[in-house]
Structure formats: C-alpha cells, structure tokens
Amino acid sequence: MHAAPTDLSLPAMPRHYSKLYRELRAVEPGDYHRIIRMYEEQEQAIGRLDVEEHFELTVHYVDALFETGAYREHQLMVDLVIHASIRHDIRYMPGRQEKVFEQQLFRKAASAFRIGEYATAEHVLRELIRMHPEEPVYARFLRTTLFRQQxxxxxxxxxxxxxxxxxxxxxxxxxxxxxxxxxxxxxxxxxxxxxxxxxxxxxxxxxxxxxxxxxxxxxxxxxxxxxxxxxxxxxx
CATH class of the missing domain: 1.10.287 (Helix Hairpins)
Incomplete structure (x- = not known):
C-alpha cells in the first residue's frame, strides 16, 4: 500500500519591501515634517511602487499633513487615499486596528472643520453616521459642525x-x-x-x-x- 501523501506545501514567503519603502518607513513616526519632506522629494518614485507600498506611504504622508496643521493640503490628498482604499479594497493598515477608510473619512471631516468648510464636514459626518449610527463621537461632531453653521x-x-x-x-x-x-x-x-x-x-x-x-x-x-x-x- 502506498503511504498517504504528506502536505509538503511551504509557508508563504515573507514579503519583499523595496528600498525606497524601507527608507521612508524607517523615519520616526512622529517626525511629521521629515515624512512630508521625504515623500514630496520622492513623490514620482513612490508613484511607481506597487499598490500596497504606494498606498501605505501615502497614508503616512496624509496623516503627517493633518498632524502638522496643513489642512488645505490634507483636503487635496485625503480623497486620493479614500478612493484608493475603496478601489483596491484595502481595509486596514499594518499596526493599526481602525479601518483606514473610516479613519481617513473622519480626518477629512476634521480638517474641513478646521478650515471652515462646514458643509463638507457635515456631509462626511452624515456618511459616517449612516455607516455607524451607534458611534456617539460622530453625532457629537455633527452637532458641533451644525452649530458653526448657525x-x-x-x-x-x-x-x-x-x-x-x-x-x-x-x-x-x-x-x-x-x-x-x-x-x-x-x-x-x-x-x-x-x-x-x-x-x-x-x-x-x-x-x-x-x-x-x-x-x-x-x-x-x-x-x-x-x-x-x-x-x-x-x-x-
């Protein structure tokens, strides 16, 4: 009798990260100004990376814009991240528990609020409430945004x-x-x-x-x- 075949399948090979990706991800996460500077210096090269690397680096860049108070620049870039997360079905970022789509939407509302674009903030917050009506912070933020429009x-x-x-x-x-x-x-x-x-x-x-x-x-x-x-x- 022949012995039953054993499963010789090998575990998945660890992912290989590009040199550019490794260089940018080696920057201290809280050094937002350096993240912004390096991304903008290498923007064309970053655009040629694969989808996951390009997306992850762009998210860190957009987050750095938000953290440094560059809200108008953030408004221009955050939509790219939101649309990319939908198009490529990217739901989570490495090392983060929150869904990237919802986090970026919330920050879009926050940056719009900071620069006085209350109609944009209201629209985004209503979309977030439609997705998660049980989340109280969205309703509170909507109330504050509506108040500013009074x-x-x-x-x-x-x-x-x-x-x-x-x-x-x-x-x-x-x-x-x-x-x-x-x-x-x-x-x-x-x-x-x-x-x-x-x-x-x-x-x-x-x-x-x-x-x-x-x-x-x-x-x-x-x-x-x-x-x-x-x-x-x-x-x-």
Whole structure:
C-alpha cells in the first residue's frame, strides 16, 4: 500500500519591501515634517511602487499633513487615499486596528472643520453616521459642525446684545448728566431702566445661543436615531 501523501506545501514567503519603502518607513513616526519632506522629494518614485507600498506611504504622508496643521493640503490628498482604499479594497493598515477608510473619512471631516468648510464636514459626518449610527463621537461632531453653521441666529443675538449695551451706556450717561442734576426724583426709575435694558441684551445673547444649540442637538439626534432605526429594519 502506498503511504498517504504528506502536505509538503511551504509557508508563504515573507514579503519583499523595496528600498525606497524601507527608507521612508524607517523615519520616526512622529517626525511629521521629515515624512512630508521625504515623500514630496520622492513623490514620482513612490508613484511607481506597487499598490500596497504606494498606498501605505501615502497614508503616512496624509496623516503627517493633518498632524502638522496643513489642512488645505490634507483636503487635496485625503480623497486620493479614500478612493484608493475603496478601489483596491484595502481595509486596514499594518499596526493599526481602525479601518483606514473610516479613519481617513473622519480626518477629512476634521480638517474641513478646521478650515471652515462646514458643509463638507457635515456631509462626511452624515456618511459616517449612516455607516455607524451607534458611534456617539460622530453625532457629537455633527452637532458641533451644525452649530458653526448657525451664524445668522448667533449674529442676531450678538447684535442685539451689543445694541442693548450701547443703549444702557447712553441711558446711564443721560441719568448722570441730566436726570440726577435736574430731575433727581426719576433717578431710581432710570437705574431700573438701565438694568432692564442690560438684562434684555444678555437674554437675547443667551437665547440666540440656546436656540442654535437646541436646533443642532435636535437635528443631530434625530438623524442618528433615523439611521439607527433604518439599520435595525434592514437587519430584520
């Protein structure tokens, strides 16, 4: 009888990394300025690397742009990483637990927020909530982004407050120069008028900010709840 064939298959050979890749990955991870400089100096050569090496180096470059506050440059490059992760189905980076697609989306929203592109940040955050409605940080960030877009309401509150403060100063001046000298009997009344005008200004400011916060919190909460309900309905 013939003996059963044994499995002589060899384990997969370890991956060979290019010299350029090894040089760039040898840079200290926190030395963001050097990472940026070396990537930009070797950008054409990096573009000729295989997909995995090119993708990984580009992710480190994009992360370095974000960490150094180069948010506009980050906005230009992060979309390339996001699209590449989808096109090549790259879900994780070596040494990282979070999904690269979601991490880069979140950072895209953060950099857009930092440069005042709130509509872009809002759009990205809504997409993240659609994917993971159970993640509270996305809803909180969306609420903050929506709040920054409540400028008409906030400007009205600030303008009303400033007007009331100026009017209070005018009434105080009139009280000191005219009423106290010629109509002292009306002095207490004028003091109450000053207090009332001042309080109206403070209430207008607080009311504007409170209304803006309420609107943003309600919209973010309702959107998150709707996506969570949709996710549960789809799973049934």
């Amino acid at each position: 400028q008409p309401t906030l400007q009205f509150g600030r303008a009303a407050c400033i007007f009331c403060l100026l009017l209070t100063a005018l009434v105080v001046t009139i009280n000191l120069l005219v009423v106290q000298n010629f109509y002292p009997a009306y002095g207490p009344l004028m003091s109450w008028v000053c207090i009332d005008i001042f309080l109206v200004g403070m209430l207008a400011l607080a009311g504007a900010y409170g209304l803006a916060y309420y609107r943003c919190r309600r919209e973010a909460t309702q959107f998150r709840a709707a996506q969570a309900n949709k996710r549960r309905a789809d799973s049934l």
